[in-house]
Amino acid sequence: MRRIDVIGIGFGIFAAGGIIYLILQYAGLDSISAGIWSQALLVGGLVGWLLTYLFRVLTKNMTLAEQMRNYEDAVLQKRLEEMSPEELEKLQAEVEQEKRQSAGN
Structure with a gap:
């Protein structure tokens, strides 16, 4: 302003x-x-x-917080788009392993 x-x-x-x-x-x-x-x-x-x-x-429904969330989402989306299929599979395997570990606790 x-x-x-x-x-x-x-x-x-x-x-x-x-x-x-x-x-x-x-x-x-x-x-x-x-x-x-x-x-x-x-x-x-x-x-x-x-x-x-x-x-x-x-x-946390303020303009700055929303801009930061949008920026972080855009950066993550861009990184995912730049990953090779092998890297995506490895990342998905890691996420599923963490899900199983957290569900087991």
Whole structure:
């Protein structure tokens, strides 16, 4: 994310708070109540966003983690494509031997 994007998002949140405040005043709340409710809504939104971010971190469903998985899968696929049939048979035999050993334990 670029610096200008962060500034734009910050300005947008600031403007949203002002708009919510004006809407609440128009709806009949006095200025103090409208200010409290607009702050409560903005803080609630921030906490909600933070919870979704923490959920993505804990489930490793973030962009960087996905890019790393895709890269690792692509590297492994390329290595498998470059292997000769004899190397593939040897690798398959090793995998099956490990499966039998882990099933025996």
